[in-house]
Amino acid sequence: MRDRVSKDTRLCISLSGRPSNLGTRFHNFLYAELGLDYLYKASTTTDVAAAVAGIRALGIRGCGVSMPFKEAVIPLVDEMTPSAAAIDSVNTIVNTDGRLVAHNTDYLAVVGLLAAHGVRPTGPAVVLGSGGMAKACLAALRDEGFEDLTVVARNPQAGPALAAAYGARWLPGAAQLRPSLLVNATPVGMAGGEDAQELPAPRDVVAAAAAVVEVVAVPEDTPLVRLARATGAEVVTGTEIAAVQAAEQFALYTGVRPTDEQVRRAGEFSRAG
DSSP states (O other): OOSOOOTTOEEEEEEOSSOOSHHHHHHHHHHHHHTOOEEEEEEOOSOHHHHHHHHHHHTOOEEEEOTTOTTTTGGGSSEEOHHHHTTTOOSEEEEETTEEEEEOOHHHHHHHHHHHTTOOSOSOEEEEOOSHHHHHHHHHHHHTTOOSEEEEOSOTTHHHHHHHHTTOEEESOOTTOOOSEEEEOSSTTOTTSTTTTOOSSOHHHHHHOSEEEEOOOSSSSOHHHHHHHHTTOEEEOHHHHHHHHHHHHHHHHHSOOOOHHHHHHHHHHHHHO
């Protein structure tokens, strides 16, 4: 992808509980395509405070933040932009001369992809999960006009609190629900996990949905995506969300906005590795 790295090369990283090559390949593809002296590396940590301190101290230009760190980094940054502050969730940190500014590009990606797939607020919507990605999805649904919202989360503190913040109801399980739109904002189905081959909701709940949003990006064809496609649902995949939000991150890190065609090819390249 690049023939040399120098002292002037700007480094961007990601922090994720389960790092993958998806973002690494996406960003490095575009750096090469656009002739930018940047390098991107996926990372994980058991000490998020030290990791964020390292971003500041080492002059790391940007950091993508994934589960389970989206809320944990909030007290560690200097500024929350409106996209992050509105939902108390961070997926992007930009470092400018030691000042760490937090953004959330997940929200922008979900809003844009709901419109692109023609998903309209015509019935009840269910969001599985209570973490930072669930917040981004709920905010996007609320702002797109969805009024009948249910949060399904096992955590008896986080679940009800999240539901109350977005005018939704909370349930600990989804078995009795028949949503028009089902959103999986949990890691169930993610490669490498114990539940990689599991569905995040019962089969009849998935089968009832006319549209499904999957936030898990690796693999692209999670068990949820496969079942939803088999039942004829409109599907927004996690790889689509990852590509759109990564393009927004790329622009924040570099000041360069790639074209839609470049984003498409970077997405294809990232999924091929």
